[in-house]
Amino acid sequence: MDEQPRLMHSHGVGMAGHPGLAPHMQDGTGGTDGDGRKQDIGDILQQIMTITDQSLDEAQARKHALNCHRMKPALFNVLCEIKEKTVLSIRGAQEEEPPDAQLMRLDNMLLAEGVSGPEKGGGSAAAAVAAAAAGGGVGSDNSAEHSDYRAKLTQIRQIYHTELEKYEQACNEFTTHVMNLLREQSRTRPISPKEIERMVGIIHRKFSSIQMQLKQSTCEAVMILRSRFLDARRKRRNFNKQATEILNEYFYSHLSNPYPSEEAKEELAKKCSITVSQVNSVSGFTNEVSNWFGNKRIRYKKNIGKFQEEANMYAAKTAVSATSVSAHGSQANSPSTPNSAGSAASFNMSNSGDLFMSVQALNGDSYQGAGVGANIQSQVDTLRHVISQTGGYSDSLAASQMYSPQGINTNGGWQDAPTPSSVISPTEGPGSVHSDTSN
DNA sequence: CGCAATGATTCTTG
DNA sequence: CAAGAATCATTGCG
Numbered sequence: 305m306d307e308q309p310r311l312m313h314s315h316g317v318g319m320a321g322h323p324g325l326a327p328h329m330q331d332g333t334g335g336t337d338g339d340g341r342k343q344d345i346g347d348i349l350q351q352i353m354t355i356t357d358q359s360l361d362e363a364q365a366r367k368h369a370l371n372c373h374r375m376k377p378a379l380f381n382v383l384c385e386i387k388e389k390t391v392l393s394i395r396g397a398q399e400e401e402p403p404d405a406q407l408m409r410l411d412n413m414l415l416a417e418g419v420s421g422p423e424k425g426g427g428s429a430a431a432a433v434a435a436a437a438a439g440g441g442v443g444s445d446n447s448a449e450h451s452d453y454r455a456k457l458t459q460i461r462q463i464y465h466t467e468l469e470k471y472e473q474a475c476n477e478f479t480t481h482v483m484n485l486l487r488e489q490s491r492t493r494p495i496s497p498k499e500i501e502r503m504v505g506i507i508h509r510k511f512s513s514i515q516m517q518l519k520q521s522t523c524e525a526v527m528i529l530r531s532r533f534l535d536a537r538r539k540r541r542n543f544n545k546q547a548t549e550i551l552n553e554y555f556y557s558h559l560s561n562p563y564p565s566e567e568a569k570e571e572l573a574k575k576c577s578i579t580v581s582q583v584n585s586v587s588g589f590t591n592e593v594s595n596w597f598g599n600k601r602i603r604y605k606k607n608i609g610k611f612q613e614e615a616n617m618y619a620a621k622t623a624v625s626a627t628s629v630s631a632h633g634s635q636a637n638s639p640s641t642p643n644s645a646g647s648a649a650s651f652n653m654s655n656s657g658d659l660f661m662s663v664q665a666l667n668g669d670s671y672q673g674a675g676v677g678a679n680i681q682s683q684v685d686t687l688r689h690v691i692s693q694t695g696g697y698s699d700s701l702a703a704s705q706m707y708s709p710q711g712i713n714t715n716g717g718w719q720d721a722p723t724p725s726s727v728i729s730p731t732e733g734p735g736s737v738h739s740d741t742s743n
Numbered sequence: 744c745g746c747a748a749t750g751a752t753t754c755t756t757g
Numbered sequence: 758c759a760a761g762a763a764t765c766a767t768t769g770c771g
Contacts, residue, residue, distance in 0.1 A: 541750080541768085542748085592750080595751060603749085748767100749766100749767085752764080754761105756762095757759100757761100
């Protein structure tokens with residue numbers, strides 16, 4: 305680099321003011337002027353023009369001679385200037401700024417995800433992101449998920465950083481290489497320092513565009529990782545038995561209006577979260593309770609027969625607990641025989657209306673469905689059995705009525721207003737309130 | 744492996 | 758906006 309200015313200035317005079325020089329010289333000797341200097345230049349140019357005709361050795365020698373010629377720096381200057389004016393001015397116009405916005409976005413995202421940025425802080429930031437996004441979840445394997453997520457993220461991070469480093473190193477190497485090459489060539493070709501600088505700029509831009517690709521793919525990888533780990537649907541966990549029992553108990557004991565209020569949901573969430581896991585994020589669990597009730601309502605309504613046995617069971621259970629008859633508690637399970645389950649399931653009624661009628665027939669005595677003789681009869685028998693049993697504990701207890709689908713009107717919808725006489729029992733469970741009907 | 748159960752999500756509706 | 762309905766995706770069982 306430092307060689308060039310020295311050469312250029314060593315002779316003091318530039319030839320910048322002679323753009324028309326070359327055509328003048330091309331006619332051969334140019335000796336008519338009698339100016340020795342112009343004669344020299346003509347010679348030089350002649351040599352340049354015929355350089356391809358020479359042998360290699362000859363050319364080498366001439367080159368050396370040219371390099372040592374006293375006019376060389378001046379010529380170099382001129383050629384550089386011409387080149388600058390013609391070629392580079394065209395290219396110089398397309399200096400860019402557009403990818404900056406995207407680059408910024410990528411940078412921001414990588415920083416937010418904890419991939420780029422401070423070495424150690426990034427990891428904790430990522431963990432925080434994972435924790436926040438998966439928050440409200442349950443289960444001890446949550447932490448396992450997190451560590452897995454974190455591990456994958458740090459893996460991405462590492463790859464990203466090593467790649468980035470590699471790119472940077474390659475960029476630097478390549479830049480110095482090109483610079484050396486150009487400097488070397490500047491002895492024989494008109495390459496100005498400015499042009500070298502420009503070339504370096506071009507190289508850097510190319511490399512930064514490669515870097516952007518790296519960032520982009522890193523972002524994609526992080527997004528995929530996140531979506532895979534944080535998509536809750538993929539990580540569905542069945543509630544454990546106790547939680548299901550609690551929810552079912554509530555559901556069947558509020559069958560007339562199975563829409564728990566927010567407070568009730570929270571209560572249930574608290575109860576369930578104790579049984580489900582050690583994590584007590586009730587606020588998150590109320591959502592699950594809502595989901596559960598939503599699913600339950602719709603699935604119950606869709607196929608009441610299928611849930612009949614379950615209803616019996618829970619109704620019996622609440623009945624037992626309400627009357628605090630501990631001695632006969634075991635009998636609560638007996639009514640629901642496998643046989644009844646099978647018959648109820650094999651009903652396969654097309655709509656709930658028919659089934660509703662069949663159940664209603666319990667109150668009357670002799671309903672024979674149109675095309676469903678024996679099955680209905682068996683179910684009716686089973687139900688009657690249950691009712692008689694549960695009713696036997698306490699006749700003031702109308703719990704048996706609560707699970708009969710009387711809360712559902714003939715359209716299949718839940719009753720809007722409670723029907724106090726038939727559905728609501730005056731003696732509900734200890735903790736429960738009448739608020740379920742007031743909604 | 745197939746299938747039913749089931750928790751979650753998304754779209755629709757009042 | 759909440760409930761219902763449809764659908765997806767996973768789990769667990771035979």
